[in-house]
Amino acid sequence: MTIEISKEPEDLRYVGEYRLARQLSNDKKDKNLKNVIVALGDSFTDPTFKVDLSWIKSEGPPPPHICNWKMWPEVFKDLLEERDNHEYHVVNLGRQGSGIDYAFECFTKVWPYLKNRIKFVLWGGTDFNRFEHHSIPYLVSPDTRRDDFFDVVAPGHGEEFYRQYDDLGVTQYMDAINRMLHHEHAVKRIMTKKLRLITFVEDLCTSNSTEFLYYPLIEPFGGGSFYKTGGRSSPTLKTTQKYLQDIPFTLNIKNNKKRLKHYVNLYMKFSGVFWTSWSSKIVIEGQKLRICDDKEWKNTDGHPDKHGQIDIANQVWNHYITHE
Amino acid sequence: MSLEISDHPSDKRYVEQFRLARQLANDKKDSSKNVIIAFGCSFTDPYFRVDYSWTTSKRGPLPPHLSGGWKMWPEIFKDMLEERDKSQYHVLNFGRSGSGFGHGFESFLKVWPYLKHRIKFVLWGGTDFNRFEHHCYRMHVNLNNRRDIAIERTNGKGTDYERYMEYGVIDYIDNINRSLADPRVVQWIMMKRLRLMTFIEDLSTSNGGEFLYYPLIEPFGGGSFYKTGGSTSPSWKIIQKYLQDLPFILDLKNDKKRLKHYVNLSIDFSGTFWTSWSSETLFTGKKLKILDNKEWPNDDGHPDKYGQEDIANQFWKHYVAHEKK
Numbered sequence: 001m002t003i004e005i006s007k008e009p010e011d012l013r014y015v016g017e018y019r020l021a022r023q024l025s026n027d028k029k030d031k032n033l034k035n036v037i038v039a040l041g042d043s044f045t046d047p048t049f050k051v052d053l054s055w056i057k058s059e060g061p062p063p064p065h066i067c068n069w070k071m072w073p074e075v076f077k078d079l080l081e082e083r084d085n086h087e088y089h090v091v092n093l094g095r096q097g098s099g100i101d102y103a104f105e106c107f108t109k110v111w112p113y114l115k116n117r118i119k120f121v122l123w124g125g126t127d128f129n130r131f132e133h134h135s136i137p138y139l140v141s142p143d144t145r146r147d148d149f150f151d152v153v154a155p156g157h158g159e160e161f162y163r164q165y166d167d168l169g170v171t172q173y174m175d176a177i178n179r180m181l182h183h184e185h186a187v188k189r190i191m192t193k194k195l196r197l198i199t200f201v202e203d204l205c206t207s208n209s210t211e212f213l214y215y216p217l218i219e220p221f222g223g224g225s226f227y228k229t230g231g232r233s234s235p236t237l238k239t240t241q242k243y244l245q246d247i248p249f250t251l252n253i254k255n256n257k258k259r260l261k262h263y264v265n266l267y268m269k270f271s272g273v274f275w276t277s278w279s280s281k282i283v284i285e286g287q288k289l290r291i292c293d294d295k296e297w298k299n300t301d302g303h304p305d306k307h308g309q310i311d312i313a314n315q316v317w318n319h320y321i322t323h324e
Numbered sequence: 325m326s327l328e329i330s331d332h333p334s335d336k337r338y339v340e341q342f343r344l345a346r347q348l349a350n351d352k353k354d355s356s357k358n359v360i361i362a363f364g365c366s367f368t369d370p371y372f373r374v375d376y377s378w379t380t381s382k383r384g385p386l387p388p389h390l391s392g393g394w395k396m397w398p399e400i401f402k403d404m405l406e407e408r409d410k411s412q413y414h415v416l417n418f419g420r421s422g423s424g425f426g427h428g429f430e431s432f433l434k435v436w437p438y439l440k441h442r443i444k445f446v447l448w449g450g451t452d453f454n455r456f457e458h459h460c461y462r463m464h465v466n467l468n469n470r471r472d473i474a475i476e477r478t479n480g481k482g483t484d485y486e487r488y489m490e491y492g493v494i495d496y497i498d499n500i501n502r503s504l505a506d507p508r509v510v511q512w513i514m515m516k517r518l519r520l521m522t523f524i525e526d527l528s529t530s531n532g533g534e535f536l537y538y539p540l541i542e543p544f545g546g547g548s549f550y551k552t553g554g555s556t557s558p559s560w561k562i563i564q565k566y567l568q569d570l571p572f573i574l575d576l577k578n579d580k581k582r583l584k585h586y587v588n589l590s591i592d593f594s595g596t597f598w599t600s601w602s603s604e605t606l607f608t609g610k611k612l613k614i615l616d617n618k619e620w621p622n623d624d625g626h627p628d629k630y631g632q633e634d635i636a637n638q639f640w641k642h643y644v645a646h647e648k649k
């Protein structure tokens with residue numbers, strides 16, 4: 001068996017990571033050396049991430065120093081190498097716009113071939129509501145149909161998005177999903193399904209003496225409202241926390257608190273579970289860690305900048321060594 | 325960790341299997357590797373009964389001996405295994421009518437972390453690759469429900485039209501069906517399903533267990549979609565052709581030992597040839613389906629009691645033939 005490498009044109013910039021994975025899995029010399037870090041996530045993790053210049057509001061494109069830096073899995077690797085004094089390899093399968101299912105799929109692509117070499121699986125959690133189109137490699141994000149998306153987040157791109165969604169037959173589907181987000185059972189169902197995937201990967205890793213760390217970098221439901229398309233608002237963080245109390249993932253963790261070691265910034269308190277996302281951290285502490293925090297080059301890009309990536313890596317690292 | 329059991333009304337008849345799974349997972353006295361887990365659609369579902377509203381019996385509902393309730397193939401397979409090994413096995417049958425590959429995979433995810441030490445066999449009755457679960461609602465979406473024949477039978481709407489409208493999937497389904505004319509789309513869908521299959525095969529074998537997959541129905545249901553702007557489903561021949569380029573087949577060609585996991589998948593005639601349960605009956609003229617009963621005319625193509633035995637026999641023969649290889 002060998003690791004597959006996509007020939008799809010839209011995968012072009014990601015095949016380097018799979019080539020590396022294949023090379024590591026075929027390496028006869030180091031075949032039992034457990035020194036591979038597999039990273040999963042979206043644009044917060046994607047090693048090929050670049051600021052989408054067409055979306056930002058600056059008078060000109062931002063200079064390279066605010067759109068090119070090491071991503072957090074690479075920074076984490078540096079911390080690990082410094083401590084352990086030996087080499088690790090990062091296979092970063094993060095991809096912008098992707099959701100939990102996509103990350104899981106990436107994991108299934110490499111695990112059978114690399115499992116003997118994987119020391120860490122690092123997962124930067126993303127929006128639970130994203131999914132991949134059934135028949136083509138297209139990542140669907142129902143959140144892009146929210147009321148303020150085309151005015152605030154991607155001004156001037158509304159028609160282009162709408163046309164693409166219509167062409168792919170997903171507009172009605174996305175709107176139906178967004179309309180259901182005020183139903184407790186629908187939100188719980190989505191959370192249960194995604195957290196089941198995460199639990200499964202956690203179990204595989206621990207059974208394989210692999211470290212597993214999951215950190216929800218963005219909120220599981222993107223926020224915002226969907227009144228224009230017949231819906232209401234996304235579940236708030238408070239609502240999400242409340243629903244989490246009843247789902248198997250949380251109930252199991254409550255019975256086995258040792259599992260908290262796998263979940264960065266997941267706390268049990270205030271009669272329940274509390275998630276601190278990267279975004280809420282900066283809101284609370286006033287740290288300037290995002291691209292949009294740069295005052296010289298005005299923009300609306302909420303992704304972590306160089307300092308944000310270091311901050312994420314530090315949080316994952318601190319959690320790891322605290323629980324090690 | 326504890327194995328989850330759904331409290332959703334639509335899962336009511338299926339929770340028994342999950343209860344048994346939890347019981348086996350929690351059994352402190354017995355930790356032997358003697359559990360068989362089975363996945364599939366109505367061809368596997370232990371609660372399958374003929375849907376009278378779909379049959380065309382002119383004499384009313386089929387009598388009980390024709391409408392289901394017989395032993396399903398995983399149970400028959402277990403009987404053969406017990407007879408040979410002279411020891412007890414437990415079957416957990418997670419088959420569910422109308423479900424696709426995704427549902428089977430999800431059931432696998434639910435039980436594997438808790439039961440892996442006890443699982444000796446993973447048996448998979450392959451179903452349509454084009455069924456999927458709604459993103460946030462407990463509903464199996466079947467793209468074949470919009471094929472021309474279904475639309476003709478239901479005054480231009482298609483089976484489950486109202487539900488599909490309510491949950492926003494009509495456009496999505498029609499779009500996917502229209503795209504089936506594109507070889508890349510068919511290959512993409514196959515690749516995704518077969519990748520997960522490979523993943524489960526690897527997990528099972530790495531865990532000292534056996535894995536057997538048998539595509540009981542064709543991966544693309546067949547029929548045409550002209551009424552909704554599409555053309556026809558990919559034919560059997562086309563599917564075989566497309567399969568040649570997929571990593572799944574390329575890997576199998578390089579490692580023919582893996583064929584032991586795939587019932588009736590043979591690599592010959594310059595390519596891959598799958599014999600599905602249905603085509604087996606077509607070629608040999610065996611009477612193994614509910615509709616083969618002439619006394620009670622009906623059009624239910626599911627395996628009857630003899631069909632279930634036939635499927636189990638094919639699994640069993642394949643298993644014993646490859647066991648020592």
